[in-house]
Amino acid sequence: MRAVPSGVRVYWRILVAGFRRQSAYLLAAFGGLVANTTFGLLKVAILFATVRAAGGELEGYDVALMSTYIWVSQGLLGSVNLFGRIDIADRIKDGDVAVDFLRPLDVQAAAITTEVGKSLFNLIPRGIPSVLIGGLVVGMALPDNPVAYLLGAASIVLGIAISAATVYLVVAAPGFWLVETRGLQILYMVVSGFLAGLFVPIWIFPRWLEIVAQATPFPSMMMYPVDIISGRVDSGQGLLLIAVQVGWLVGVGALGQVLTRAGRRHLEVQGG
């Protein structure tokens, strides 16, 4: 009778704890905002020039829509994990995670929930100000349809969760077997930003590269949420993108769960 509600409540608490913990790093968040804005202005310079050189319109982007893309993606940078760092990675690598397995919680779900909580907090000091600064200084296009904002909000949360689940899968979980996962983290950092559409929208890529990107979970982390909330796609297409995101979240999450179970057995065989 208690099982389901208390299960949900536990993860809700973990989410809130992650959110609160992050609030201790306000000064760091301010530094992040400075960085976001500086990079944002450089992106404005080069991408606006690209749109203008293409005759004012490029793959559906005009200057105003490009501005929305730039500032929303900069705003999400503090929340969508494109760096590949996750707290649980060290615990898995060092074997300390054996203790976590004794708790009545799913190790993978708890780790991802904590990260999502931290990321949601970062939207306040980094995400929203980035968009405001961009909007005020450079100006941007906004969708008229209120549904876009609702879908966009859902898509952002999904994107954050997919990034956390993917980092867990490709950087943290291999630590059950590997001694050193720093190389994986760097590799993730290098590839994810590019394919998530952090520097250039993936729709501007050559067709083959666009297809490569879409075959990975990375566009679901940033490109799709930005597309939805900037109104680049209509509600119907938005729902489709959200369905794709849900698909990636389920896939990445399930794989992570399989690795976690295998890793647990590996730990038990080794005697922790």
Place this chain on the structure above:
Amino acid sequence: MAEPLTLRARLRPYRAVLASRARSQRAYRASFGLDLASSALVGVIELAEIWVLFHSVTELGGLDFAQILLVFGLADLCFSLADMTFGHCDNLPTYLRAGTLDVFYLRPQPLLLQLVTSDISLRRLARAGVGAVALAFGLALNDIAWSPAHVLLLAVAIVSGYVMFAGMFVWAGGAQFFLVDGAETTNAFVYGGRYAATQPASVWNRPLWAVFGFFFPMAFTGFLPALWLLGIAPPYGLPDWLGWCAPLAAAWTWLLALISWRWGVRHYQGGGG
């Protein structure tokens, strides 16, 4: 000092540390190979970020892709070399927490020299390799009216660019003494500076020119020397010979760097650290 030391003797401590750092990185061949590969990938993807734009347009800020290769090659080669030799200045907050800096105080060498020579990231050679290849293509694909002056400018630009980026790392290190959790703030200018340096700076507006053109003179690492080599006039009516001022820009960067370092150390010794 009472006894005058020969140069060789003066360099002995730094050589000893660096040689051992280099040895220990190459000790694990498999992992070093992987490090080299991912470092090269960083360079390739950074180039791809610019290349994808030229998939849609033929010219950005008045430069075509071959010309941009020259800008990118110069800036990225210099940045990668500086990152290899000075990049660990970024770790200053970790050094402060671990007390490594206090240990430096107990050794008879200048602090900054100790910090700089305390490590070297050989894996970043791979990324410098990508920059060098881009530069080679940039030089080969463009119609450059080669003269001794062009060769000289190229050499001056590479040396100055390296010195400028090195100065940026030191500037950031000094600022870390003050800024608690401030790494991201300085990253905005160090790594943002690298990003800026590989762009055609003709697309910048005036505020960006103020920050990355002159205060942190990133335009002098690749863009302005490349323009001179190509015989193209700089934007905003800036004079043609500005590409030759890279050494001045490097000196200015180091002035900023040393002021920042000096203030940082004062702050630390004053007990704020």
Place this chain on the structure above:
Amino acid sequence: MTTTDAGPIIETNGLTREFRIREGARRRTLVAVDDLTLRIEPGEAVGYIGANGAGKSTTIKMLTGILVPSRGEVTTCGLRPVQDRRRLARQVGVVFGQRSQLWWDLPVRESFRILAAIHDLSATAERDRTDELVERLEMGEFLATPVRQLSLGQRMRAEMAAALLHSPRLVILDEPTIGLDVLSKQRLREFLVAERRTHGTTLLLTTHDMGDVERLCDRILVIDRGRLAYDGDLPGLSRTVGAERVLVVDLAEAVADLTGITGTRHLASEGHGLRQRLAFDAETTTAARVLAAVSERAEVLDLTVEEPDIEDVVRRIYAARR
């Protein structure tokens, strides 16, 4: 070297260090070291003790040039620590129990080679000194081991050697034996005694371990809230604060509390009197005399003598001053 050899090795005059700290919106000034005046001669071995936060580390940082004093003067080895930091570094060796001077991923031997280069030792000096330290600190078995794989005891021996490789005149040790087992502590203390005997090295050490003070130091400085609270020898310290030793006896049968034994104070009984604790003052009686008195009342199976705890000594000094 002639100018720096003469005179005291450490001299401070009104040395003061304040920190401005922020508590929420308010700022207040914390005096970490307050008007410290002291003089340490070459060859002395001085224990510098006090509670956590009493100002020990701040003093050491000012002596070595890491921190600039707020007021007052300090000379170490005849040099001004901040201005002459690099010259001073050649004459001082510091062992921090908590921070390493070795290279984590390198074998111990390699760390020594780099340090020899840093201090510009000649090939002969490097070889002789390394051999001497390796022998005295019994490091032969782990010279080729990377530092990160050493046990704590081995690592502290290597740290000690690293700080002493350039044969400094003054060695400052900050909690050198913290966390070590009895045998490792013993080994380090014997090494320091021998080092002092052969080279006349001056020692200044902070510690929480009474054993360190008893076996290594002939002079003790106690610091309390940044101020010098005691300067003298160990028996004098015990006299000042009346530090008592405690005799713990395990008895064959339960007896009534062992009160009324001359020169002792009954502290506690456990197990209905099977184990009893008696405090006695080393100035007025001896452990043997107390034991004899106890034996008259009950059969003693086992006994231990507890030395006065350094924290306890410091607490008593502090209590007396307040």
